[in-house]
Amino acid sequence: MTFETIQVDHDEGVTTVTLNRPPFNLATPELVEELMTAFDQLEARAETRAVVLRGAGERAFCAGADIGHEKGPAGEGRGLRDAGRALVDRIETYPKPVIAAIRGWCIGGGTGIAWPCDIRIASDTAKFRAGDVYLGIIPSWSVGMVRLVHYLGRNRTLDLLLLGEDISADRALELGIVSRVVPDADFEAEVDRVSKRLASGAPLPIQAIKEAVRAQCREGVDRAALLEEAWASRIFASKDAKEGMSAFLEKRTPTFTGE
Structure with a gap:
């Protein structure tokens, strides 16, 4: 456009x-x-x-x-x-x-x-x-x-x-x-x-942090806590989490895909 x-x-x-x-x-x-x-x-x-x-x-x-x-x-x-x-x-x-x-x-x-x-x-x-x-x-x-x-x-x-x-x-x-x-x-x-x-950061954690910080201001701590757990369940099982931890142990730069 x-x-x-x-x-x-x-x-x-x-x-x-x-x-x-x-x-x-x-x-x-x-x-x-x-x-x-x-x-x-x-x-x-x-x-x-x-x-x-x-x-x-x-x-x-x-x-x-x-x-x-x-x-x-x-x-x-x-x-x-x-x-x-x-x-x-x-x-x-x-x-x-x-x-x-x-x-x-x-x-x-x-x-x-x-x-x-x-x-x-x-x-x-x-x-x-x-x-x-x-x-x-x-x-x-x-x-x-x-x-x-x-x-x-x-x-x-x-x-x-x-x-x-x-x-x-x-x-x-x-x-x-x-x-x-x-x-x-x-x-x-x-x-x-x-x-x-x-x-260079992992896309899903960035999105999760932005959403939870906004919730703290607009909806309160309880809502942010619910979001934290919902996102944690998704992110810790993601490909990017595995890639990030592997890269850390292997002393290399991670390649995140948003998955």
């Missing part, structure tokens, strides 16, 4: 999906729809073991919604809200690891795309802002109002959303918004290293 607002590139087990509306890669309903389509295609693509999300250029990962595509303020349109919520849920429940590679500005809807990703790597040029209240609106993609307190805790969430100030990459690391910060000169190499490491 040919995309208009995103670009998809494959490198062995890693697929990079680029928000391709430079310089600010603003979110539109079309962009979100194309991201959803790409996720569907990549889930079915066995060769893809990890997905990297990034923005084109160096100025922004995504600087929010494109107001020009809405009749009112960014995020006011119900269609974009629904699409954004669906995308957040898709990222969070995606069976493969999703890495956000963040350079430059990450604002509003951009945070809604980046923060739910499993691993969030930031260049030291990255800056974040969740300043919706200073536009007279609220975050409406079910991240700030729904998930963020589970990511960061009550106090940090209120500081971030009520003050709406610019957050540096180092401050984002302190808050837990990003997983790591690297100098911009080392950014590409670190994204490549982390994504290839994730792509």
Whole structure:
């Protein structure tokens, strides 16, 4: 499929999906729809073991919604809200690891795309802002109002959303918004290293861990415990479990097939 607002590139087990509306890669309903389509295609693509999300250029990962595509303020349109919520849920429940590679500005809807990703790597040029209240609106993609307190805790969430100030990459690391910060000169190499490491992991355990962690937040410890046992029964009997343990004993790199 040919995309208009995103670009998809494959490198062995890693697929990079680029928000391709430079310089600010603003979110539109079309962009979100194309991201959803790409996720569907990549889930079915066995060769893809990890997905990297990034923005084109160096100025922004995504600087929010494109107001020009809405009749009112960014995020006011119900269609974009629904699409954004669906995308957040898709990222969070995606069976493969999703890495956000963040350079430059990450604002509003951009945070809604980046923060739910499993691993969030930031260049030291990255800056974040969740300043919706200073536009007279609220975050409406079910991240700030729904998930963020589970990511960061009550106090940090209120500081971030009520003050709406610019957050540096180092401050984002302190808050837990990003997983790591690297100098911009080392950014590409670190994204490549982390994504290839994730792509080399066993697919079923990665899916199991993502599902159980989500359940802890949304459904509670009892549900997570049930999932742990259900997945353990399946995974410990899998070909990949045998391959992983054999490779460890034989001091070689395992080759996982997802079976």
